[in-house]
Amino acid sequence: MIQKAKMILEKDFKVSEVDNRIYGSFVEHLGRAVYGGVYEPGHPQADENGFRQDVIEMVKELQVPLVRYPGGNFVSGYNWEDGVGPIEQRPRRLELAWRTTETNEIGTNEFMKWAQLVNAEVNMAVNLGTRGIDSARNLVEYCNHPGGSHYSDLRISHGVKDPYKIKTWCLGNEMDGPWQIGHKTAAEYGRIAQEAAKVMKWVDPTIELVACGSSHRNMPSFADWEATVLDHTYDHVEFISLHQYYGNRDNEISNYLALSLEMDDFIKSVISIADYIKAKKRGKKNINLSFDEWNVWYHSREQDKLIEPWSIAPPQLEDIYNFEDALLVGCMLITLLKHADRVKIACLAQLVNVIAPIMTEENGTAWKQTIFYPYMHTSVFGRGVSLNPIISSPKYDSKDFTDVPYLESTAVYNEEHETLTIFAVNRHLEEGLDLTVDIRNFDSYEVVEHIVLENNGNLKQTNSAQGTPVAPHTNGNAKAENGSVAAVLPKLSWNVIRLAKRRKSIRFHDL
């Protein structure tokens, strides 16, 4: 028997305006993300800078507004000065985070040029592992100061006259993790983050700063870490970061698809810690959340153990995503939207070749992973106001979760363009979900299209350079009538129901 679910959408039930930066992504000097992904001189599609134009086109399709750079674990051992100035004079370094050799062929200025080509802002991370306050404030000066000082003039001498005005900056990366170069206790990190933040803002008071939260929710120091770090940095930062990766290691799909409930809980916990510190400080400002690493990551873990140490740009973290991964990514995107009032930055980790929606073949094609689609749909159609839907859905229990709704859904209203977009996942393994959405005060809205990503019976289906069997179609059956939308969401499917206000046709006698 087909299951039924209901949803009510009201223009005035708002979570918040969506900050477009929640559709951000991440490019780290890791594996083939930069070398072989973004940059492959000699490739038939390379432009005069060596940037692959096929990759640029796909990044533009995703409309990525923000890219975190240059790491990740990489940044904790990185000397940014190695990556600027004449390329032939740049040093080769042993890159200790990923045990590779970094050639430094691409550095700050090359990456900023690429970011401009894809219309993205950069979320720049500074090294608080092996470096500290001095190199952080110098990098801000190099990037953002107009001129007339040592580092701003150095940038100008490197051919970049105008400052980049980079707005968002990360104060290091995952400093709570023992694997991190320069790992610190919460108190040690809190102090250095506070002092680095202070002087970075003395150089450029317009910047926004992200302090490192926990590397994931199961870190033993989680919660105490956030409280201690924010106790030190509350007056100096705008954001605390969250990182989380999931995998279906036990091959239990019902449990796997429920992991976005854990993500939801993680977000709520970090909000409550940030608010506790605000209360303790009798503060006025909210610390917002930067979920600046999130994705599925588990397929490539074994293969990565075989990498030859100190190779240049080896294939690392090249997860090949399947259909079920795309559904979880869809659920995670919906979860981020539901918290649009506090999650103002999020970065799908990563963008090209490394746990990425876009893959490239050396000297060959670029292709789209399964997760490309939910990411693209939300980024393109999910701009406007995140609505707070009232949902009633049948539920199930899984190994680790109780009361998991079969329907995971939310909606974004764009007042300017008079569009309403419903994003929905049906978690049911065997049955379609008969969805009715009461759209009450969305008068004269009609369905533009109902996009569906559904499965052909093989949940492990992947895409490849040879073809994309996992790709959406627009044959969903959503219909709008008398203030409500009716649709059947196929079993295990990702759905995008796009509505727009009917345009009145202008008749001759109205003119």
Ligand code: AHR
């Ligand atoms: O995104 C891959 C790695 O995951 C990042 O370098 C690190 O921050 C995290 O552990």
